[in-house]
Amino acid sequence: MKIYFAGSIRGGRDDKELYLEIINLLGKYGKVLTEHIGDQTLSAMGEDGPTVEYIYNRDMAWLNEADVMVAEVTTPSLGVGYEIGRMEGRQTIPILCLYREQDGKSLSAMIGGNNNLQIKNYKTIQNIEIILEDFFKNIK
């Protein structure tokens, strides 16, 4: 199974350690195409490719190749939102969104109000472990 993991890069790297932990958990279920999201040296400047066109084309190729999408949606990110919108256009791909509640903020209505997505709230990495188990059990 090919997994497209989406997490914020240029939107902000506050959750980069968590992304790496999620990617490690996802490895149990298949191949994570976007492992670089967990690269701890990657900053919000976005050094993950020689040019933005290169990054866009690489990520879109992965997006079109993936069997399933898991997005961490706590940090607002144009790229993550865009990728969810494009993946939804493929129609048959299961999309899981992981969200950690924040004080004074709330999840985008375009994500939280979208019945085509599976939105799961979590607090800890242990919660995510169980959410992923359920998600992949229902796919197979």
Next chain:
Amino acid sequence: MKIYFAGSIRGGRDDKELYLEIINLLGKYGKVLTEHIGDQTLSAMGEDGPTVEYIYNRDMAWLNEADVMVAEVTTPSLGVGYEIGRMEGRQTIPILCLYREQDGKSLSAMIGGNNNLQIKNYKTIQNIEIILEDFFKNIK
């Protein structure tokens, strides 16, 4: 002409005055369907509808009805990214993205590296006025 203006709500309201100014400029070219983005009373909690499902369905109906999209992409936002991804799926719709450079940050590669979008950097509202004039001249 029906215009879908996209700007951050739950991603953060730092640019809400600017969104209102852009909406006022857009009024010269057509009907802005998403005028509420400029509502100065709207916070990052997102009080623009009774439920998230209501907001999602309303905004998607507007998105499918629009002839053109103008997105302000300086504040990272899941909703704005999602809307760009969905609008791009419609293929025939011209999409203009307005971006103001920020210190220590950079525009998402999924936007900046995407040749299907027209990306324009600006510094002032006067710059935007000229950018919009050019954009709409080439559409008609």
